[in-house]
Structures are given as structure tokens and as C-alpha cells.
Amino acid sequence: MKTRICPTAVDLYFIPVTTRVPLKFGPETLTSVICARVCMTVEDGRGKRARGWGETPLSVQWTWPGSLSYQHRCDAMMAFCRTLANAWAHLVCDGHPIEVGHHFIESVLPGLLRDLNAQRGAGTEPMPWLAALVCCSAFDIALHDAYGQLLRRPVYETYSSEFMDADLAHFLEPAPGVTVSFAGKYPADFFESPPSRLPAWHLVGGKDLLDNWELTGSEPDDGYPVLLPDWIKRDGLTCLKVKLRGNDAQWDCDRLIGVGRIAIEHNVVWLTTDFNCTVTDPAYVNEILDRLMRDHPRIYQMILYVEQPFPYDLETNQIDVHSVSARKPLFMDESAHDWRLIRLGRELGWTGVALKTCKTQTGALLSLCWAKAHGMTLMVQDLTNPMLAQIPHVLLAAHAGTIMGVETNAMQFYPAASEPEEAVHPGLYRRRGGQVDLSTVQGPGFGYRLNEIDRRLPEKAASFTK
Numbered sequence: 001m002k003t004r005i006c007p008t009a010v011d012l013y014f015i016p017v018t019t020r021v022p023l024k025f026g027p028e029t030l031t032s033v034i035c036a037r038v039c040m041t042v043e044d045g046r047g048k049r050a051r052g053w054g055e056t057p058l059s060v061q062w063t064w065p066g067s068l069s070y071q072h073r074c075d076a077m078m079a080f081c082r083t084l085a086n087a088w089a090h091l092v093c094d095g096h097p098i099e100v101g102h103h104f105i106e107s108v109l110p111g112l113l114r115d116l117n118a119q120r121g122a123g124t125e126p127m128p129w130l131a132a133l134v135c136c137s138a139f140d141i142a143l144h145d146a147y148g149q150l151l152r153r154p155v156y157e158t159y160s161s162e163f164m165d166a167d168l169a170h171f172l173e174p175a176p177g178v179t180v181s182f183a184g185k186y187p188a189d190f191f192e193s194p195p196s197r198l199p200a201w202h203l204v205g206g207k208d209l210l211d212n213w214e215l216t217g218s219e220p221d222d223g224y225p226v227l228l229p230d231w232i233k234r235d236g237l238t239c240l241k242v243k244l245r246g247n248d249a250q251w252d253c254d255r256l257i258g259v260g261r262i263a264i265e266h267n268v269v270w271l272t273t274d275f276n277c278t279v280t281d282p283a284y285v286n287e288i289l290d291r292l293m294r295d296h297p298r299i300y301q302m303i304l305y306v307e308q309p310f311p312y313d314l315e316t317n318q319i320d321v322h323s324v325s326a327r328k329p330l331f332m333d334e335s336a337h338d339w340r341l342i343r344l345g346r347e348l349g350w351t352g353v354a355l356k357t358c359k360t361q362t363g364a365l366l367s368l369c370w371a372k373a374h375g376m377t378l379m380v381q382d383l384t385n386p387m388l389a390q391i392p393h394v395l396l397a398a399h400a401g402t403i404m405g406v407e408t409n410a411m412q413f414y415p416a417a418s419e420p421e422e423a424v425h426p427g428l429y430r431r432r433g434g435q436v437d438l439s440t441v442q443g444p445g446f447g448y449r450l451n452e453i454d455r456r457l458p459e460k461a462a463s464f465t466k
Helices: 070-089 097-120 128-151 229-234 248-266 282-295 295-300 338-346 362-373 387-399 415-424
Strands: 005-025 028-044 048-057 196-205 239-243 272-273 303-307 331-332 352-357 377-380 433-437 461-464
Touching: 005 048, 005 070, 005 097, 005 128, 005 196, 005 415, 028 070, 028 303, 028 387, 048 387, 070 097, 070 128, 097 128, 097 282, 097 362, 128 362, 128 387, 196 229, 196 387, 239 248, 248 272, 248 282, 248 295, 272 295, 282 295, 282 303, 303 377, 331 338, 338 362, 352 362, 352 461, 362 387, 377 387, 377 461, 387 415
Parallel strands: 196 239, 239 272, 272 303, 303 331, 331 352, 352 377
Antiparallel strands: 005 028, 005 461, 028 048, 196 433
């Protein structure tokens, strides 16, 4: 008999983190973040209980771009987390965590978001679905961790027919006209054998300094690098993700050339571009890529893929992007909330998917399976994940079989936040030889080894019991 679980209690904590240097997201800049940490207690049919943990940064600027003040949006997301804590604790549903998580995301979360936005009133900027998913992700991750804890198994060993009643056909449908069947298939059928080390992508933010002449004297003097060349030397970096503006072609092109020249000088192998979802015409991206191909062919060749240049709402902005993906692999990120949107993206010309655990572990795994079954390439992108959030993030990349490693940049923007976790998992919170090392992640669930991490949590922000 397969083990089925149901949540019985939820504790919610909010952990504030301040950046050492600013991180630019499109028109906004992040200088601090609230991380939501969740402890979820689950129970199986025999009354056996276990606790699991999940965490995510509530990255307001990324999840909810808009005209409202940062504090207004942040407060709304924190309040929604409290609502979710109550809803998860009183959820009437049992099953494997993918079944339970899928039920919550599909059948409970939309109603909670509608209620929230109705309470906010007509004419008030509504909280978007992406923000709701990010709030929900800490709970969903905790659910998966609790299942592994209950069974005393690493959670990635539980995504097979040995533990799941429902196969992938219960959750997914193939694209029309494609000879793909999900019957008799389970997530484990789409996993790669996880390596112990992964290439690490470094984020070159829009405000990051490239050269000495950019120094003003106001930079932090905390022992960590400030200039890009110093980061490359210190961490042995081989992969750089370049944040662009998406509305200033000359600046974007100059930025890529500037970073590219530093990359070549320091033997970096790969670049990728992130246009921050501000582009509305594929010609904007094509012209930059064509200019690089013509005038800077080495830099053009180093660009491994292009990340989400176009607006978040794919259904509203159904832009044909085949001309971009004809030049470089084109990866969905902010638009890839679930497999249905990935299916639409594939029709429009997107060739890859950037997965994120902050959109829920359940959703990331189902998206992984759908994309792989349809020949799409994968990447796992960061939400500047510190502390516990880093571990499920990197584990997903290790099992997904990405185009190249994993993006990981919390050690650039708030390294001190993860010092207790780094003491137990040193290879996950500092990049060495251009890689992160997962070998210390061991044991049941996500392998956090929480009993060894010396972290004091703040007072509970919410606590509910069924």
C-alpha cells in the first residue's frame, strides 16, 4: 500500500534579509527581501506524523511588477502567506505530495487569490498569479520534504510508481499532433542521474560594476568582491548571466560587449542574456544578436541561450518568437507558470524552459516532465535563493539535466544571510572552480540536515492546526 499524506499543521516564519549591493529587476531595484519559511506537519493513514520545511524569498520586484509601492505589495504577499498557512493546515486532501500539491494549486489557490483581489476592491492593482505561486511555493516544498521525512527517504527517490498512485497522464496532456503518452510514466522517468557538482552561473546585474573606473568609494568593504573580474577570479567562474534593460538597445549591446570582453579575457566559457521581460518586438532582440554576430562573433558564439525577453503574460502577449529561437535557444521563465503555458510557448517558438522551485516543487516537476517529453531544453534559474531555499533549487537542477548547470547568486547579494547553512553545506553557498558542490546534501527529504544548522528563527508569523 502506497503512503498517502495530508497536512495537519503549519507554522510560518518571516526572515528579513538585506542585500550588500543592489540587484536591479527591470525598472526596479531590490535592496532587501523577506524570506517565507514554512514548517508543515503531515500525517499518513496510520496516524504517523512527520515535519517538513520549505522556504522562498518573496521577491516582490520579480513576482509583482507594478505601480504600487514596494511596501504595499510586500505586505500583501506576507498577508497572503498567512492565508495560505491556514488553508494548507485545514486542507482536506490526501495522497502523494505531487497529488496534494497539484490539487492545492489547481483547486484551492485560484479561489484564495480571487478572494484576496476581491477584498482589495475594484480599481486596485490585483496580485498576479506569479506572486501567488511564489507565496505558495514554501508550503509546497515543505509538503514534499515532509513526505521524504516520513518515509526516511530522499524526496527525489519518491517520484516513481513505487510511491505514486497517479501516473503523469493524471496531470498532463501532450501537445496536439505529438506522439507522446504520459500513461505509465512518472517524474522519475524524466530525471538524470544527479552529479555531485554543477557549473554555477553568476548574475551580472544592471548595477554591477565591471571596471575600476566605475568605483565611487561607497562600495561595501566586507571581504567579498565588487568588480566582475574579481568575482571571476575568486570563484573560478565560467558562466555569466547578463541582465539587460530591454528598452535601450544601445545600452544593452554595449553591456553585452563590455561583459563579453571581460569574459574572454578571463576565460569564461558561456554567456546568457536576460532582457527582463521588457521587450515587445522580436526585432529588438534579433538586431542585437545580429550585430554581435557581425561585429563580435566570439561574444555571439559564447551566448548559450536567451532568457525571456518578452512580457510575463504569455496568453495576453502571444508573440511569435520563431525568429529569435532561429538565432539562439529561447527559454521561457516568468511566463512558464505551468505545463499549459509551456505548451502555448512551444507553439509560439520558444525552445526551452527555465524552471524555478519558487513556482512550487510540484509545478516545476510537472513542467520538467512535459518539456522533456516534447524535446524542449531545460535550465534552472535562481530567485537569489539564500538559506534553505538554495537546497531544493540546486537539487532540481541536478535531477533535471539542464543545458548547463544552475544559476546561483545569493552569495553575491546577501552571502552573510546563509552563514549557518554554509557551515554545514560549504559547497552550496560559495562557488569553487566555477561550480557548486551538492555532496553534503544527504538524508531524508531534501537533505537539509536541519539538526546541524545553528539558526535561530524569529517568532512565528502564523501557526495553524487542523
